[in-house]
Amino acid sequence: GGSDTAGDGGDGEDGGGDVIRVGFSQLGAESGWRTANTESVKESLSEENGFDLTFVDAQQKQENQIKALRDFVAQDVDVIAFSPVIETGWDEVLQEIKDSGIPVVLVDRTVDTTVDDPFVTWIGADFTQEGTTAGEWVKENAPDAKIFELQGTLGSGAQVDREEGFGEVVGEQVIGKASGNFTRAEGKTAVEAALQAYPDMTMIFTHNDDMGLGAIEAIEAAGKVPGKDIQIVSVDGVRDGLQALVDKKFNYVVECNPVFGDQLAELIKKVYDGEDVPKETIVIDEAFDQTITQETVDARAY
Numbered sequence: 001g002g003s004d005t006a007g008d009g010g011d012g013e014d015g016g017g018d019v020i021r022v023g024f025s026q027l028g029a030e031s032g033w034r035t036a037n038t039e040s041v042k043e044s045l046s047e048e049n050g051f052d053l054t055f056v057d058a059q060q061k062q063e064n065q066i067k068a069l070r071d072f073v074a075q076d077v078d079v080i081a082f083s084p085v086i087e088t089g090w091d092e093v094l095q096e097i098k099d100s101g102i103p104v105v106l107v108d109r110t111v112d113t114t115v116d117d118p119f120v121t122w123i124g125a126d127f128t129q130e131g132t133t134a135g136e137w138v139k140e141n142a143p144d145a146k147i148f149e150l151q152g153t154l155g156s157g158a159q160v161d162r163e164e165g166f167g168e169v170v171g172e173q174v175i176g177k178a179s180g181n182f183t184r185a186e187g188k189t190a191v192e193a194a195l196q197a198y199p200d201m202t203m204i205f206t207h208n209d210d211m212g213l214g215a216i217e218a219i220e221a222a223g224k225v226p227g228k229d230i231q232i233v234s235v236d237g238v239r240d241g242l243q244a245l246v247d248k249k250f251n252y253v254v255e256c257n258p259v260f261g262d263q264l265a266e267l268i269k270k271v272y273d274g275e276d277v278p279k280e281t282i283v284i285d286e287a288f289d290q291t292i293t294q295e296t297v298d299a300r301a302y
């Protein structure tokens with residue numbers, strides 16, 4: 001907004017060399033996945049690539065995200081990108097953004113809103129499929145396991161959908177659930193309590209590696225062997241998680257790839273230029289079992 005004085009721009013005023021002003025509201029720094037995702041986003045939305053990025057970390061608090069989004073509207077950025085910590089509670093602010101005319105690119109997690117057409121495009125992983133892939137491994141390899149499910153942040157797209165996908169395949173094997181909010185510390189606490197509450201559990205399905213690493217600490221402190229007495233099936237595939245697989249403390253890891261900054265940058269450019277973009281871009285994942293090699297882990301970029 002406002003009328004800028006002409007002549008301070010340097011290279012080209014119209015088309016071509018425009019700098020794209022992006023406001024990015026990241027939900028937090030709760031996990032290894034998130035750290036890698038933040039790095040990837042910052043690297044791709046760089047000055048050299050033609051972006052002027054305002055990056056704000058909400059520390060897993062929705063109110064912080066809403067404030068950041070309102071600031072982006074006030075600053076009249078060209079494009080707003082955000083990763084919503086939970087799915088609901090965005091109606092008001094999404095309507096405000098819509099009224100401002102600033103396009104929204106949804107990143108990673110999803111929203112559940114009454115606002116019509118709330119975003120131009122979404123890029124992220126198929127969380128339901130991740131849960132299903134984990135469930136299928138269990139069905140095949142541990143059909144009698146008694147499972148404690150260590151959930152991510154309650155109400156987040158990643159938690160809701162992973163639980164759903166897993167539950168569809170092996171829901172009847174789940175004997176208890178609790179959230180560890182996607183962090184190592186809270187994962188550890190949740191598993192300490194679960195070991196008391198469900199002494200017959202033989203497996204943990206954790207919604208991310210960090211909570212699974214916390215679970216390892218709790219299991220070992222209780223004198224049990226992770227990966228044997230209590231198997232661990234996880235999602236993400238950050239280096240520490242894959243190392244736990246090599247060390248035979250994790251049994252199976254479904255990948256969730258956080259390194260999609262380049263794809264995000266491409267989408268944002270197209271949105272800015274008014275070009276057509278797909279409604280969704282699904283980031284491709286794979287899965288790993290204990291046959292993974294140390295070389296693969298060492299070569300992991302995050």
Ligand code: GYE
Binds near residue numbers: 030209210236
């Ligand atoms: O799996 C977890 C992070 O939303 C896909 O959030 C993301 C999840 C990821 O905290 O580690």
